[in-house]
Amino acid sequence: MAESSLLESVVLGIVWKLGPMTPYAIRQEFVHSPSSSFSASTGAIYPLVDRLVDRGWLGSKTEATGKRPRRMLKITRSGAAALRRWLRSEPNDADLSVPFDSLRTRIYFLAALRPDERRRYLDSVVAGLEARIQDVRAYCQSYETKGRWESSLAASGYLELAKARLRWAREVQRRLEAADESLNEG
Amino acid sequence: MAESSLLESVVLGIVWKLGPMTPYAIRQEFVHSPSSSFSASTGAIYPLVDRLVDRGWLGSKTEATGKRPRRMLKITRSGAAALRRWLRSEPNDADLSVPFDSLRTRIYFLAALRPDERRRYLDSVVAGLEARIQDVRAYCQSYETKGRWESSLAASGYLELAKARLRWAREVQRRLEAADESLNEG
DNA sequence: TCCATCATGTAAACAGTTACATGATTGC
DNA sequence: GCAATCATGTAACTGTTTACATGATGGA
Numbered sequence: 001m002a003e004s005s006l007l008e009s010v011v012l013g014i015v016w017k018l019g020p021m022t023p024y025a026i027r028q029e030f031v032h033s034p035s036s037s038f039s040a041s042t043g044a045i046y047p048l049v050d051r052l053v054d055r056g057w058l059g060s061k062t063e064a065t066g067k068r069p070r071r072m073l074k075i076t077r078s079g080a081a082a083l084r085r086w087l088r089s090e091p092n093d094a095d096l097s098v099p100f101d102s103l104r105t106r107i108y109f110l111a112a113l114r115p116d117e118r119r120r121y122l123d124s125v126v127a128g129l130e131a132r133i134q135d136v137r138a139y140c141q142s143y144e145t146k147g148r149w150e151s152s153l154a155a156s157g158y159l160e161l162a163k164a165r166l167r168w169a170r171e172v173q174r175r176l177e178a179a180d181e182s183l184n185e186g
Numbered sequence: 187m188a189e190s191s192l193l194e195s196v197v198l199g200i201v202w203k204l205g206p207m208t209p210y211a212i213r214q215e216f217v218h219s220p221s222s223s224f225s226a227s228t229g230a231i232y233p234l235v236d237r238l239v240d241r242g243w244l245g246s247k248t249e250a251t252g253k254r255p256r257r258m259l260k261i262t263r264s265g266a267a268a269l270r271r272w273l274r275s276e277p278n279d280a281d282l283s284v285p286f287d288s289l290r291t292r293i294y295f296l297a298a299l300r301p302d303e304r305r306r307y308l309d310s311v312v313a314g315l316e317a318r319i320q321d322v323r324a325y326c327q328s329y330e331t332k333g334r335w336e337s338s339l340a341a342s343g344y345l346e347l348a349k350a351r352l353r354w355a356r357e358v359q360r361r362l363e364a365a366d367e368s369l370n371e372g
Numbered sequence: 373t374c375c376a377t378c379a380t381g382t383a384a385a386c387a388g389t390t391a392c393a394t395g396a397t398t399g400c
Numbered sequence: 401g402c403a404a405t406c407a408t409g410t411a412a413c414t415g416t417t418t419a420c421a422t423g424a425t426g427g428a
Contacts, residue, residue, distance in 0.1 A: 005415080006288060013295035024379050036279060037286030044416050046381060068379065068424050080298065087292055087299050088307060093222060096314045098322060099285040099351070100223030102192060104343035106273055109199035110336045112266065113273050121274060128282045136284060150296045153361065157290035157354045164350035165285070168343045175339065191387080210407050230388050232409060254396050254407065 007038060008048060009086045012057060012075065016083050020074035023049045034136050034158055049073065057082050101165065107172060115180050122173045129166045136162045193224060194234060195272045198243060198261065202269050206260035209235045220322050220344055235259065243268050287351065289315075293358060301366050308359045315352045322348045 004012075014029050015021060023045055030040035049071075052058040057079030062069045075083070103125055110118055140155035147155070190198075200215050201207060209231055216226035235257075238244040243265030248255045261269070289311055296304055326341035333341070 006291075007415090010291060013298070016298060017295060022379070023381095028378095035284040035286050037283075039417080041417055042381070043383085043418075047415085068422095070379070083295065084298055084303075087295060088303055091289060091311055091314050095288045096318045097223075098221040098318075098344045098348050099287050100221050101285050101343060101347065102281045103277060104340050104347075105192075105196060107343065108336055108340040109203060109269065109273060110339070111334065112199075112202060112270055117270075117274055125277055128277050132282045132284075148297065149365070150294055153296070153358050154290050154294040156357065157287060157293065157351075158284045160350045160354040161287065161290075161347065162284050164346045165343075168346040171342065172339050179335070193387090208407070209409095214406095225389075227389055228409070229390075229411085233387085254394095256407070 004082065004086070007040070007044070008052060009083065010038070011045070011048060012052060012079055012083045012086075015058060015073055016075045016080060020072045022070055022072060026073070034132075034139050034162075052079070099161070103165070103169065115176075115183075118176055119180070122169070122176060126166070126169050126173055129162070129169055133162050133166055190268065190272065193226070193230070194238060195269065196224070197231070197234060198238060198265055198269045198272075201244060201259055202261045202266060206258045208256055208258060212259075220318075220325050220348075238265070285347070289351070289355065301362075301369075304362055305366070308355070308362060312352070312355050312359055315348070315355055319348050319352055 011026055014026055018025075018029070026049070027040050027042070027045050030036075030038045049058065049060075053060045053073075057076055058073045059076050061072045061074075063072055106121075110121075113121065136158050140152075140159050143151045143155040197212055200212055204211075204215070212235070213226050213228070213231050216222075216224045235244065235246075239246045239259075243262055244259045245262050247258045247260075249258055292307075296307075299307065322344055326338075326345050329337045329341040
């Protein structure tokens with residue numbers, strides 16, 4: 001049994017949860033997610049779907065409704081089994097390590113900028129995160145009311161991370177300002 | 187001027203901050219980071235360093251100290267300028283979107299498991315995150331005392347995310363248990 | 373009528389992983 | 401003497417991005 005990649009497992013999960021659906025619809029799920037870690041370009045998603053079909057995890061039926069064909073994908077028995085295997089598997093090192101955050105990574109090198117540049121950058125980060133958290137809140141609320149329970153649990157995970165990040169960015173901003181002031185005074 | 191990838195910018199930043207250093211030492215920085223998003227395998231790092239040298243952003247001097255040569259890398263003027271350009275650049279959509287979390291992603295499909303399997307999985311997640319957060323705390327404290335200020339700000343970002351994630355995992359655990367109990371009663 | 377979106381895919385280029393290969397140095 | 405780690409790199413494979421190409425459908 002082939003070891004499957006994360007993206008493959010997620011696609012399998014999406015079809016299990018939302019299917020039957022077209023490859024196009026799968027892609028939209030990624031596009032509209034508040035966490036854009038998978039860009040899921042066409043060149044990634046179509047070959048990936050083919051792989052899952054070849055492995056017998058997705059069934060594919062081409063419907064000729066209009067003139068142009070649509071591929072309807074649905075999960076098979078062995079596909080659902082593979083999904084459950086993934087879900088049950090012990091979280092590994094990468095799963096447990098602190099999520100990657102490109103804003104945090106940049107901060108690590110912030111001393112390379114002048115104080116005024118640093119301040120400007122932090123302002124744009126805080127403003128950007130504040131704007132974004134509104135979208136996340138809206139996304140989460142839509143799941144709390146109409147969604148399934150798992151979706152609302154995942155959504156609360158989005159919100160927790162988004163809030164933690166904004167809290168941290170404000171703290172960074174505050175500490176930089178304090179440092180600048182003490183420099184001006186002393 | 188070529189647009190540089192995130193990994194390239196980070197390598198540039200590491201050499202700016204910690205250099206002059208060997209490609210091997212750069213790799214160790216990634217290996218020992220609490221966020222293992224960059225695995226930075228040899229096959230990634232050596233060609234990447236070559237690209238940065240070709241671009242004139244890193245200077246490379248091969249020292250023949252013993253018998254085997256060591257490449258000492260140091261950032262050039264234009265390399266430092268490129269680093270600052272990256273640091274000043276407006277955070278984009280991907281930067282501002284909620285960080286990816288594979289544990290959260292799995293939760294989204296958790297209904298595919300039986301209640302006892304879900305509970306077992308959540309237990310291993312919470313245990314794993316608890317164990318991990320100790321390492322993160324230790325890592326952060328080492329920067330609070332001896333590190334530079336930017337490192338300690340980045341470290342506080344690690345800790346905030348790690349804590350938010352554990353808080354969320356416990357909340358999920360709690361809500362799953364509550365749901366199971368109400369099923370048993372009603 | 374025209375534009376956006378639905379919908380399917382391919383091809384070239386590129387980046388990254390895994391595995392391999394080599395050999396020096398340091399500490400037990 | 402031996403094992404771990406320092407240290408450099410390459411080659412094959414795989415997955416992803418970017419760009420291209422095509423055409424249907426539905427609404428203003």
